[in-house]
Amino acid sequence: MSVAPEHVAPSVTLGIGGVRIRFEAAESDLRMRVPFPQTRFVTSADAPADCVVRVRIGEPDPGPNPTFVSGGPWELYPGKNGGDRLAIFAAVGDGVREPVMQADLTPNLDRAELIVHSRYAPGRNFPVHYPLDELLMARLLARRGAVILHASAVSEEGPKGAGAYVFTGHSGAGKSTMVEIAERNGLRVLSDDRTVVAIENEAVFAAGTPWHGSYASGCPDRVPVRAIFLLEQSGADGAIAMSSDRAFSELMVRTVRPMAQRTEHVAVVDTLERVVGSARCAVLKFTPSDAVLDTVRYFAGTDC
């Protein structure tokens, strides 16, 4: 199936991990421009969106006193009517940065009013992509029993249906290597850098995201998880089951958490606690060769 390099329309709905955000123009000549690979996550507008973002061009001015400074390109400010104000900044040189976007969010995140600087919407086409989409998605997913992990994920069909393997670890541990090994052996790549992990009725699912590393793609499929692996490169292949408390700690430090409210942080903790209680988790010691898949499947109890 071919995927358009970009998608341009007055409104667009992105669906990631079961959450839908619709971006719509608040001005008649404004368009939403979705680049690849976000285009793979464009979904029908027929179903209701979890959050509707109304977009207009203007001068973002979040105010003087942030309530939270991320240390990255975004900050939080007091919003209107009990909600938050999310500001995204860009460097303009000499260590100076200025706000390029400002989103006023309702307390339950069902709506947002987004002001975008004209320089960030050339030709009056607003680019719908990172970091705004990830920042909103992470908070919405948290409220729905899901988290975004620094992890890669691949899936394959088996006698009992599709199943996913999730690979996490420190930078350079081999998340992308596992993706390469999996893909050349016919497995489907969900993501190579950020993966949604969700729990529903004590079943754990993984879903791809468009926020990628070198693989530069992603797949929107949502697949039951067979096992979660913490990668360690080694001279031999082997999987060692992890205790739930260790799995919780390892996943917690690798969770994307741009949360504003304590309830969202608590939701992330609750989700991870349930995930490690339901999913098989192991340390995967591996050599970068195709043979590691045998170890992965054996631990996961896969019949493939």
Place this chain on the structure above:
Amino acid sequence: MTKTQYRRDDRHIYRHIAGEHLLIAIHREAVAPMFTFTPTAAALWIRLEDWSTRPGLTDYLVENFEVDREGADRDVGEFVEQLLSVGALQTLDGEG
């Protein structure tokens, strides 16, 4: 005489998972993003939902655990200092 009271803050979340008592900082850039408690410390953390003094916490340990007062007071002191060092406690100075 000043009697300082302590209460746990809302920037940390406690969980008991697979037998381990974990304290998780909400913000990743916290001094200690995550650390483990002993069962006694976990009991003190739960107790710190309400304002408590060090003598009050010591009394609680003596009454509920097999520990002498000197040992309990030492444990409470170390635990309170540990929580203060990672910003997990609110303090309220009062006159005793």
